[in-house]
Amino acid sequence: MTKAAITGRPRTPWRPVAVYAVIAALWIMFSDMLAALVARSVGHFTLVEILKGWLFVAATSVLLYALIRRDTAALRRSEALHRTSLESMADALFLIDAQGRIVEANRAVRTMAGLAVEAMPEDIERLIDVLDIRHPDGRRITPDEAPSRRALRGETVREEALQFRRPGGEVLHIQVTASPVAAEEGAEPALAVVVIRDVTALKRLERMRDEFLSVAAHELRTPITTIKGYAQLLDRWTPGGHEPREGKAFKILNHQSDRLSELVQELLEVSRLQLGRLELRRQRFELGGLVGEVIERMRGVSSLHRFVLHQQGPILVDADPDRIEQVLTNLFDNAIKYSPDGGDIEATVGVREGLAVVSVRDQGMGIPRERQGQLFERFYRAHAGLGTDRGGMGIGLHLSEQILQRHGGRIWFESEEGKGSMFAFSLALAEPVHDEQGAHP
Ligand code: ADP
Secondary structure: OOHHHHHOOOOOOHHHHHHHHHHHHHHHHHHHHHHHHHOOOHHHHHHHHHHHHHHHHHHHHHHHHHHHHHHHHHHHHHHHHHHHHHHHOOOEEEEEEOOOEEEEEOHHHHHHHOOOHHHOOOEHHHHHHHHOOEOOOOOEOOHHHOHHHHHHOOOOEEEEEEEEEOOOOOEEEEEEEEEEEEOOOOOOEEEEEEEEEEOHHHHHHHHHHHHHHHHHHHHHHHHHHHHHHHHHHHHHHOOOOOOHHHHHHHHHHHHHHHHHHHHHHHHHHHHHHHOOOOOOOOEEEEHHHHHHHHHHHHHHHOOOEEEEEEEOOOOEEEEOHHHHHHHHHHHHHHHHHOOOOOEEEEEEEEEEOOEEEEEEEOOOOOOOHHHOOOOOOOOOOOOOOOOOOOOOOOOHHHHHHHHHHHOOOEEEEEEEOOOEEEEEEEEEEOOOOOOOOOOOO
16 A cells, blocks of 8 residues: 555655656757757748747646646545445445535445435435434434534534334444544534444344343342351251351351342342333432431441431432432442441532432542543443452442433542542432422422
8 A cells, every 4th residue: 555545645746847847947948059050040940949839838738648647547546445445344434414415325334224225315314214213212313413413513423322223124223423524624514424333233242141141140049048048047046056166157158148149139230220121119208318327237337437427408309219229338338348448438418509419438549540431331340450459340330320320310429549439429309399379398
């Protein structure tokens, strides 16, 4: 491949220009002298001069023609190269102009969409219609939300998850990336480049994994419950009490089967969540009360830590108390787990910008800055491979984020390595209840 093909810059024809300049200079300098030598009379000289002019025009025309021909051939070659690259791409690629017209589409567009050339719509709105393009939750995308339209407004859309239906009825899951193209810097985008990746096979595999996790976790629950049950029974039934060593063994057995059942429960929850089988049972409750209950429970888990609760009056929310308790338990569990030397664990429950906000702050090891970006990703463990690794599956925070998102809330954190972390979440406040006259109760 040539350098120009790699850099994308056209070649400047310096060599032919230099050759032309030298020949032209020599011609100008010596052609008249030559004509004077050759001419035998003034009339003859004029004729030679005219011939010389014609010769010059003919020579420069031939040179120009050769140059243009060479550049056109280079242009054609580069266009063919680009076209072949576009056509051999597995990803679908569109160019959309400012009016929403599809000005370019590679072959993958038609194969992915399952459309013949003559059935290909000419504009993007029509394509959205024909393919019934939707968000992953099943909502139809509006033309304004279309990645190409957003790119034409100057936004760069990265790997947005969407889905569409092929004419045969098959649903395809796609990831769409769209970028604006402007003729010059600072100008309005004239085109949008849209690249679509088919991730259906990947989704199918993810679904199989989640189904497997769900079945495995479900199957594991029964034997774990049985082991725990018998461990408790043996602990209570041994006539005349235990040998100290036996007593310790039963305690460990009990504790570890509890841990195992928590892990299995987490796996079950995360697979349910992915499969869309996590239900919310909303009811009105006081958030601070729930935080207080979880703190009481946590006091029994760790005597190394001092738990403090700050609350500004009662805060009512309409949420699923079991799920919110699950989030709180995870945040406190982590606060304990990642501050092994003890310290204060401070919870605050309050109202900020019209939302109920709970925060849990610890004075533990914190999270290295470069590992903070993926914290809510499924199975991500920020301390994996470090000396500070405390084990775990990296599910709790992902699950918490999903639970809060389903409530319309959100979760965030601040952390500094060696100084501790603060995790907080927000939920909408419960709507005040109005009686018949519209007065507050
Ligand atoms: P797990 O704790 O089971 O690994 P989580 O999803 O609850 O999974 O947490 C993901 C990762 O985030 C943890 O592995 C840990 O690296 C980091 N983390 C979570 N909470 C804290 C905290 N309070 N302090 C420091 N690191 C934390």
